[in-house]
Amino acid sequence: MSKVSLSKDKIKILLLEGVHQSAVETLKRNGYSNIEYLKTSLPENELIERIKHVHFVGIRSRTHLTETVLNAAEKLVAVGCFCIGTNQVDLDAAKRRGIAVFNAPFSNTRSVAELVLGEILLLLRGIPKRNAMAHRGQWFKSAIGSFEARGKTLGIIGYGHIGTQLGIMAENIGMKVEFYDIEDKLTLGNAQQVQNLTQLLQRADVISLHVPETPQTKNLIGMAEIEVMKQGAILINASRGTVVDIDALAEALQHEKLAGAAIDVFPVEPKSNDEEFVSPLREFDNVILTPHVGGSTQEAQENIGIEVAGKLTKYSDNGSTVTAVNFPEVSLPELSNRSRLLHVHENRPGVLTQINQAFAQHGINIAAQYLQTDDCIGYVVIDVDSDHSEVALKELSAVEGTIRARILH
Ligand SMILES: NC(=O)c1ccc[n+]([C@@H]2O[C@H](COP(=O)([O-])OP(=O)(O)OC[C@H]3O[C@@H](n4cnc5c(N)ncnc54)[C@H](O)[C@@H]3O)[C@@H](O)[C@H]2O)c1
Numbered sequence: 001m002s003k004v005s006l007s008k009d010k011i012k013i014l015l016l017e018g019v020h021q022s023a024v025e026t027l028k029r030n031g032y033s034n035i036e037y038l039k040t041s042l043p044e045n046e047l048i049e050r051i052k053h054v055h056f057v058g059i060r061s062r063t064h065l066t067e068t069v070l071n072a073a074e075k076l077v078a079v080g081c082f083c084i085g086t087n088q089v090d091l092d093a094a095k096r097r098g099i100a101v102f103n104a105p106f107s108n109t110r111s112v113a114e115l116v117l118g119e120i121l122l123l124l125r126g127i128p129k130r131n132a133m134a135h136r137g138q139w140f141k142s143a144i145g146s147f148e149a150r151g152k153t154l155g156i157i158g159y160g161h162i163g164t165q166l167g168i169m170a171e172n173i174g175m176k177v178e179f180y181d182i183e184d185k186l187t188l189g190n191a192q193q194v195q196n197l198t199q200l201l202q203r204a205d206v207i208s209l210h211v212p213e214t215p216q217t218k219n220l221i222g223m224a225e226i227e228v229m230k231q232g233a234i235l236i237n238a239s240r241g242t243v244v245d246i247d248a249l250a251e252a253l254q255h256e257k258l259a260g261a262a263i264d265v266f267p268v269e270p271k272s273n274d275e276e277f278v279s280p281l282r283e284f285d286n287v288i289l290t291p292h293v294g295g296s297t298q299e300a301q302e303n304i305g306i307e308v309a310g311k312l313t314k315y316s317d318n319g320s321t322v323t324a325v326n327f328p329e330v331s332l333p334e335l336s337n338r339s340r341l342l343h344v345h346e347n348r349p350g351v352l353t354q355i356n357q358a359f360a361q362h363g364i365n366i367a368a369q370y371l372q373t374d375d376c377i378g379y380v381v382i383d384v385d386s387d388h389s390e391v392a393l394k395e396l397s398a399v400e401g402t403i404r405a406r407i408l409h
């Protein structure tokens with residue numbers, strides 16, 4: 001599949017799920033005006049219909065870009081996930097089709113950490129229950145089950161961007177921070193890494209989850225894990241809904257093994273704000289339930305809009321894949337007075353030799369060449385004199401193993 005360079009007004013961009021207007025402004029500022037903006041996600045059949053015609057798509061966590069959807073995305077060059085998580089995209093299928101995927105790895109980190117810190121304080125004081133009772137006209141003035149955060153142990157599972165930020169903030173209010181991570185991590189402040197999950201579960205007064213959705217984190221916290229937690233501990237999950245077995249959690253709350261919980265993400269989430277939220281946790285006054293809003297602050301959404309739209313325009317304008325989550329990363333200088341060929345190919349021996357031989361045969365001088373590969377694909381970027389660019393694109397497209405070739409002037 002090959003493409004000539006389209007003028008910017010012909011490049012179609014579909015933005016879903018009400019991404020912040022800062023994304024639209026950033027795209028427009030960079031010359032992209034052909035933007036369709038929808039406040040919601042789309043049902044799969046409609047998504048398949050619309051994605052056929054677009055070069056870039058922007059989504060959040062509700063839109064699932066499965067292999068079936070990507071099969072229809074004939075023109076798609078890149079996906080922008082206007083969030084941290086990218087589990088809603090079949091990253092491997094996108095890569096095999098030469099579609100780069102970008103996200104915003106830190107823009108909502110602080111928002112999630114702040115929400116979790118607030119929940120820790122409220123849950124340690126038993127506020128959700130007292131609040132619910134007061135709404136029903138009941139007056140529960142009592143210190144029973146009400147504790148300061150100072151001196152309590154916070155156990156963080158997944159000590160990445162959010163986990164570390166939360167750890168620092170929790171230490172600032174006098175909590176002791178321990179964490180479990182599958183990687184050896186640089187500990188910030190006075191935090192301590194523990195060697196296994198059980199140890200952390202046994203020691204912490206509050207457990208907070210900050211892992212990605214992976215096969216290994218599915219039901220990371222189930223009946224057996226809750227069993228080893230302290231009597232009266234608190235569980236917080238603002239990572240992904242698959243990480244906690246909700247039925248096991250409901251049972252633990254029923255038996256008062258846990259004093260409370262805060263859950264922001266669920267195995268199945270409503271597809272829109274009009275759909276009913278169904279969960280066995282609804283009956284518990286001591287559980288804070290939030291509709292996947294950990295990262296939903298004005299500050300975070302604005303920054304995400306600018307960051308991800310910026311990455312899409314950079315990839316479109318000059319081919320840079322820096323911070324792409326499924327693509328070999330190539331950092332590129334700006335293009336001036338030349339043409340740039342972007343070639344995504346299956347990573348097999350001899351592709352570069354074929355390219356160089358074809359260019360040599362046609363007397364095409366290579367001004368600069370950049371190559372990065374991973375175990376599946378290679379991404380080569382070649383700057384040539386503009387006089388030779390169309391021949392060069394034809395030659396590139398004919399190379400065996402070509403997935404995509406694109407040209408920028
Ligand atoms: N609720 C929200 O709105 C919201 C907002 C942002 C992010 N998130 C979720 O939070 C997750 C974490 O975000 P982050 O920016 O801190 O990610 P990150 O990649 O910086 O950190 C994740 C950490 O988890 C560790 N990890 C991975 N698998 C593990 C396992 N099996 N056991 C223990 N540790 C494991 C990693 O080594 C890493 O240190 C995201 O993947 C996303 O799903 C949710």
Ligand SMILES: O=C(O)CC[C@@H](O)C(=O)O
Binds near residue numbers: 060
């Ligand atoms: O904005 C969203 O839909 C997802 C937010 C959060 O889960 C993320 O992964 O950044």
